[in-house]
Amino acid sequence: MSKTRYPLHTDAGAALTAVMLDIFRANGALLAAGDRLVEPLGLTSARWQVLGSIALSDHALPVAHLARVMGLSRQAVQRVVNDLEAEGFVRFEPNPHHKRAHLVVLTGKGADVYAAASEKEAPWANALAEGLSTEDLETVHRVLATLNRRLDTD
Amino acid sequence: MSKTRYPLHTDAGAALTAVMLDIFRANGALLAAGDRLVEPLGLTSARWQVLGSIALSDHALPVAHLARVMGLSRQAVQRVVNDLEAEGFVRFEPNPHHKRAHLVVLTGKGADVYAAASEKEAPWANALAEGLSTEDLETVHRVLATLNRRLDTD
DNA sequence: TGATAATTGACAATATCTTGTCAAAATGGC
DNA sequence: GCCATTTTGACAAGATATTGTCAATTATCA
Secondary structure (H helix, E strand, C coil): CCCCCCCCCCHHHHHHHHHHHHHHHHHHHHHHHHHHHHHHHCCCHHHHHHHHHHHCCCCCEEHHHHHHHHCCCHHHHHHHHHHHHHCCCEEEEEECCEEEEEEEEECHHHHHHHHHHHHHHHHHHHHHHCCCCHHHHHHHHHHHHHHHHHHHCC | CCCCCCCCCCHHHHHHHHHHHHHHHHHHHHHHHHHHHHHHHCCCHHHHHHHHHHHCCCCCEEHHHHHHHHCCCHHHHHHHHHHHHHCCCEEEEEECCEEEEEEEEECHHHHHHHHHHHHHHHHHHHHHHCCCCHHHHHHHHHHHHHHHHHHHCC
């Protein structure tokens, strides 16, 4: 354990603390970049993410379930889903298993705009990843996934 | 380049896309954990971060400069700084180089509470990093720092 | 020097997300 | 079947962040 700059930290603890600050900054920068990327489609980063959770799910889910999958509060997702519904990107379908918890599904318009967003995302992500080692990126993925698992179980 | 799941992505682009989702989730989970950690001190994650930027700076800075350092908007930092000033954690000092852009400095109370937060953070971060390779964490730091640099220069 | 541009804090509007509360609906254990 | 617990959407309040605008101040440069 290093004693120079962060006397109370283990080496790993100090490295993780630096990573946390990186994450805060990356979060803001990625949201801003995403907003710019999908703004021409009438989307925002938040709406895009919710749309993605719906599109990539095997079967239709109610709002509360979407929120759990995304790691957000029910209310945050509910508000965005309501906005998406008002703009015709998603619609609610009856849930045979629950009277109130309607299932959220993409409309044709929603599927189209999500496909368009995906087509914009790929070259943008490819360019952003240019020169970065795939192996390193997978290390980042593995470490962050572990971190998220630990934070979720607290 | 893999052709199976993300046909438009390079391998690195696909890995980076997964990392972006990790970052969004980690951001929320870390903010929530930070809020719980420093709540007994009368702080929040946002206030703690601003306090940290002030504490770790070599010399006193005005709000706009703090915002640039943190990668946030001027207005977001201004609001938090005003809250911190109202609660006696920071005070404004005249800036010899600028009539309006006052310098933000910690009060004794602000320095104390930041020291207390640091003492709580270290064991918490150490525990969260337990079992993670320091080398991997430094890889994460390096990759995210590169990412942030690229996102900032756009 | 003097005009133009950039920076800064103040103010307003808005988006995103959180916590808390409530009643309806579903679930689980007896 | 019944009751306690959990889940769910609705509603409200507040924290955190963004963009846009404005006037005051500072910096730049011809």
